[in-house]
Amino acid sequence: MALMAGLRVPARALLRSGCWLRGAALAGAEAAAGLGAGVRRFGSQRVLVEPDPAAGVAVVKLKSPPVNSLSLELLTELVISLEKLDNDKTFRGIVLTSDLCGVFSAGLDLTELCGRSPAHYAEYWRALQELWLRLYLSGLVSVAAVNGASPAGGCLLCLSCDYRVLADSPSCVIGPNETRLGIVAPFWFKDCMVNTVGHRAAEQALQLGTLFPPAEALRVGLVDQVVPEDQVQSTALAAMARWLAIPDHARQLTKSMMRKPTADRLAKHREADVQSFVSFVSRDSIQKALQTYLEKLKQKG
Numbered sequence: 056m057a058l059m060a061g062l063r064v065p066a067r068a069l070l071r072s073g074c075w076l077r078g079a080a081l082a083g084a085e086a087a088a089g090l091g092a093g094v095r096r097f098g099s100q101r102v103l104v105e106p107d108p109a110a111g112v113a114v115v116k117l118k119s120p121p122v123n124s125l126s127l128e129l130l131t132e133l134v135i136s137l138e139k140l141d142n143d144k145t146f147r148g149i150v151l152t153s154d155l156c157g158v159f160s161a162g163l164d165l166t167e168l169c170g171r172s173p174a175h176y177a178e179y180w181r182a183l184q185e186l187w188l189r190l191y192l193s194g195l196v197s198v199a200a201v202n203g204a205s206p207a208g209g210c211l212l213c214l215s216c217d218y219r220v221l222a223d224s225p226s227c228v229i230g231p232n233e234t235r236l237g238i239v240a241p242f243w244f245k246d247c248m249v250n251t252v253g254h255r256a257a258e259q260a261l262q263l264g265t266l267f268p269p270a271e272a273l274r275v276g277l278v279d280q281v282v283p284e285d286q287v288q289s290t291a292l293a294a295m296a297r298w299l300a301i302p303d304h305a306r307q308l309t310k311s312m313m314r315k316p317t318a319d320r321l322a323k324h325r326e327a328d329v330q331s332f333v334s335f336v337s338r339d340s341i342q343k344a345l346q347t348y349l350e351k352l353k354q355k356g
């Protein structure tokens with residue numbers, strides 16, 4: 056741990072901030088990259104939005120160090136940013152990526168699931184449902200530029216997008232590892248997996264809690280392209296251009312036809328799903344399993 060301004064800042068987070076410094080240097084080159092004068096980044100503390108109005112595309116970057124775990128705050132800020140972009144006719148597509156080095160998203164923030172009240176668990180789960188429904192059904196084209204590890208809830212975020220580009224690095228594993236923590240992916244995560252990789256592959260991955268390295272993720276169809284790390288964002292933007300060549304109304308109606316039945320299964324039973332989560336996560340055995348997993352993660356660090 057390093058001490059900074061009276062705050063305990065993990066050394067790894069400081070290392071990752073190298074990415075932010077690189078980001079700052081890149082800001083000078085924004086004009087060349089399409090972010091012209093007068094085009095402002097916006098967003099919030101944990102979600103950075105880099106708009107390219109001329110292209111109708113916004114790059115949405117998760118920046119909640121150290122690992123972009125999905126805290127209540129990050130979920131809420133992401134929902135707000137997506138809602139804003141969805142309602143702004145300037146934008147037709149988003150690229151979802153991470154502002155941190157080596158991690159796309161560590162999935163659900165385990166500190167939100169341990170030692171909290173039932174009311175907190177319920178609020179947290181509602182926020183996760185909200186994010187999933189918004190992203191999964193968004194009228195915008197969504198491309199995930201997966202530039203780091205993406206386990207469990209991180210994988211769900213990627214699966215909710217229309218297209219996935221993964222960095223070709225051994226640390227960039229992706230998949231539903233919930234069972235390894237002793238927890239169970241909700242049915243709507245399972246449905247997303249089945250819709251993406253088919254029933255048999257989803258069943259195996261979900262039961263075994265598989266984290267796929269890039270080549271395997273591509274082979275099973277969990278991601279659509281694997282490219283060198285430094286080409287993830289440009290490849291995502293090239294994919295976006297192909298998707299934007301299709302008229303919005305036709306693409307959106309088709310997306311809705313494909314996805315609405317899956318989303319409706321949750322939309323119609325949201326409160327029952329919340330209660331099911333609260334009673335599951337409140338069990339002593341689950342609390343113990345999550346605590347043990349979290350402690351192991353901390354010891355590893």
Ligand SMILES: CC/C=C\C/C=C\CCCC/C=C/C(=O)SCCNC(=O)CCNC(=O)[C@H](O)C(C)(C)COP(=O)(O)OP(=O)(O)OC[C@H]1O[C@@H](n2cnc3c(N)ncnc32)[C@H](O)[C@@H]1OP(=O)(O)O
Nearest residue numbers: 065124161162163164165207208238241332335352353356
């Ligand atoms: C209706 C439904 C009914 C019942 C359902 C029941 C349950 C619901 C399940 C819902 C489905 C989704 C589940 C999840 O997403 S659970 C989370 C799964 N995630 C993981 O297993 C990832 C764990 N993390 C890692 O593997 C690594 O951290 C990672 C991402 C590969 C990065 O590695 P590295 O760069 O080496 O970083 P560190 O491991 O050293 O971590 C740095 C720091 O971050 C803390 N941390 C990591 N992950 C999490 C996390 N998910 N939540 C909270 N905190 C996390 C880690 O402890 C370190 O902390 P420190 O204090 O030591 O700095």
